[in-house]
Amino acid sequence: MDVAAEKAEAAVSAAMSAGKLAPALKDWAIAYASRDPQGFAAWAKAAPVIVAADKDAHSVASAASTDAGLTEEDRIACQLLGMSEAEFAAHKQEIARA
Known part of the structure; x- marks a missing residue:
């Protein structure tokens, strides 16, 4: 080589x-x-982190969170739904408590 x-x-x-x-x-x-x-x-x-470091290939880095506790995927969903990150985070917390 x-x-x-x-x-x-x-x-x-x-x-x-x-x-x-x-x-x-x-x-x-x-x-x-x-x-x-x-x-x-x-x-x-x-490039953004897309795979959890030192994990297998199927561990997508949803753990790459923002200050609001949102993943990159969550932020994309916010944009697509026309919601603020704060609204989305609040809704996500409600779902987690249910």
Whole structure:
């Protein structure tokens, strides 16, 4: 394995360990990091956490919460429903108590 391939593999492993890359995208990521290391580094820096770090591939990072206790998915639902995050959080707490 040449140096560029090793660096690409290391960058992809780091992104996966940080939860920013699902294991299913490993081949794509290695190809991207091999072709454009700086572009992949910029992508990895800006990418949100989508997989719980150090967990299996099916553990989606719903645990990435906001101050209101909302996940990223909850915030998207707020936008789609036209609700404020505070309203959504209050409703979510009501449901949890029920």
